[in-house]
Amino acid sequence: MVGTEIPAQNGASTPQDRRFGTLAVHAGAPHDPTTGAVIAPISLSTTFAQTSVGNPVGLYEYTRSSNPNRDHFEQAIAALEHAKYALAFSSGSATTAVILQSLAAGSHVVSVSDVYGGTHRYFTKVASAHGVHVTFSPCIELDVEELIRPNETKLVWIESPSNPTLGLVDIEKIAAVAHRHGILVVVDNTFLSPYVQNPLDHGADIVVHSVTKYINGHSDVLMGVAAFSSDSLKERLGFLQNAIGAVPSPFDCWLAHRGLKTLHLRAREATTNATAVAKALEASPHVISVNYPGIDSHPHRAIAIKQHRQGMGGGMLSFRIKGGQEAAHLFCKHTKVFTLAESLGGVESLCEVPSSMTHAGIPKDQREAAGVFDDLVRMSCGVEDAEDLLADTLQALEKAVAATKVGNGTA
Numbered sequence: 146m147v148g149t150e151i152p153a154q155n156g157a158s159t160p161q162d163r164r165f166g167t168l169a170v171h172a173g174a175p176h177d178p179t180t181g182a183v184i185a186p187i188s189l190s191t192t193f194a195q196t197s198v199g200n201p202v203g204l205y206e207y208t209r210s211s212n213p214n215r216d217h218f219e220q221a222i223a224a225l226e227h228a229k230y231a232l233a234f235s236s237g238s239a240t241t242a243v244i245l246q247s248l249a250a251g252s253h254v255v256s257v258s259d260v261y262g263g264t265h266r267y268f269t270k271v272a273s274a275h276g277v278h279v280t281f282s283p284c285i286e287l288d289v290e291e292l293i294r295p296n297e298t299k300l301v302w303i304e305s306p307s308n309p310t311l312g313l314v315d316i317e318k319i320a321a322v323a324h325r326h327g328i329l330v331v332v333d334n335t336f337l338s339p340y341v342q343n344p345l346d347h348g349a350d351i352v353v354h355s356v357t358k359y360i361n362g363h364s365d366v367l368m369g370v371a372a373f374s375s376d377s378l379k380e381r382l383g384f385l386q387n388a389i390g391a392v393p394s395p396f397d398c399w400l401a402h403r404g405l406k407t408l409h410l411r412a413r414e415a416t417t418n419a420t421a422v423a424k425a426l427e428a429s430p431h432v433i434s435v436n437y438p439g440i441d442s443h444p445h446r447a448i449a450i451k452q453h454r455q456g457m458g459g460g461m462l463s464f465r466i467k468g469g470q471e472a473a474h475l476f477c478k479h480t481k482v483f484t485l486a487e488s489l490g491g492v493e494s495l496c497e498v499p500s501s502m503t504h505a506g507i508p509k510d511q512r513e514a515a516g517v518f519d520d521l522v523r524m525s526c527g528v529e530d531a532e533d534l535l536a537d538t539l540q541a542l543e544k545a546v547a548a549t550k551v552g553n554g555t556a
């Protein structure tokens with residue numbers, strides 16, 4: 146593999162201890178050794194010539210097994226997640242599927258209950274068909290020890306922050322218990338990105354991302370990635386990456402790698418914007434409550450300070466609006482900068498009503514037990530100017546609440 150060597154000059158740091166932004170731009174981004182191209186070409190070829198049987202010209206044979214663009218992207222993610230290895234997949238969901246496929250029939254998994262909907266669907270409707278069973282816990286920090294089944298439990302699955310209520314889990318605490326029993330810990334880090342949180346530093350064994358969200362960041366690629374440092378996981382998951390073949394195209398790898406190079410800039414801006422919006426919502430008479438881990442009112446703020454870069458809250462928040470489901474729907478209808486749409490993590494701001502959209506499949510009583518009320522609005526803050534996002538939020542609140550006639554706390 147061509148290295149990512151940048152000549153160290155004047156006492157410059159070695160590649161290993163470079164900071165996030167420098168790694169985001171340079172890790173896995175070698176200059177083309179033959180043309181000097183600063184940006185790697187997209188290697189669309191599915192097959193690679195061999196000079197004699199079993200002697201390929203370079204490192205590659207067939208694109209499902211590996212290709213230059215996927216290698217580059219995986220190297221960059223490994224560097225940013227403080228991992229030895231990363232493996233890219235065709236979606237976040239394919240990443241989850243491959244990790245679950247790696248477990249033997251009869252295995253048991255303990256998961257936080259408010260996982261991403263597609264993860265919940267895979268756990269309950271697909272993994273069970275292969276003899277892998279999942280127990281969901283609404284308070285995993287308290288009961289993980291009791292839920293572990295000796296010799297059966299192989300994995301603990303955490304999502305922090307959770308979706309859409311932004312609850313946090315103390316990864317170090319869970320990892321200590323899991324590791325005492327020889328169990329691996331997986332953290333879905335999609336909502337924060339490696340810029341804000343590095344789960345492996347807190348004891349997780351595997352970190353997964355829907356690259357579709359913050360890592361690509363431009364709402365134009367569907368992709369996933371897993372990063373870890375264990376050689377045996379590299380062997381097992383790498384085998385399945387090739388054997389199952391749920392791999393991303395070279396073009397998608399190239400696009401996602403391009404997006405990744407500005408992750409630190411986007412994540413900082415999204416945090417600044419979400420913090421401003423969360424504070425304005427908190428001060429509004431039209432709002433019941435705000436879920437944002439970047440402000441002191443968040444019940445798990447101490448975990449954010451411990452686990453997130455500079456206690457940053459990331460770009461996601463949710464809030465309950467006065468006026469019920471009708472007001473929540475109207476709010477999303479009246480925003481002009483925030484687009485009403487599912488998904489998150491792009492440069493453009495989005496909003497949605499989880500109970501009617503992303504979480505509509507969960508029965509109402511279960512939903513409400515997890516804090517997902519009909520009046521909850523989820524917002525993904527992009528990188529527009531904070532003043533415009535604030536003005537948009539406040540005007541949509543006024544319109545939504547006026548229309549449902551519960552303004553100014555008189556309801």
Ligand SMILES: *Cc1c(COP(=O)(O)O)cnc(C)c1O
Nearest residue numbers: 236237238261333335355357368
């Ligand atoms: C979107 C998402 C996924 C699934 O990823 P896809 O790329 O859509 O398959 C998994 N986890 C979280 C937290 C997500 O937001």
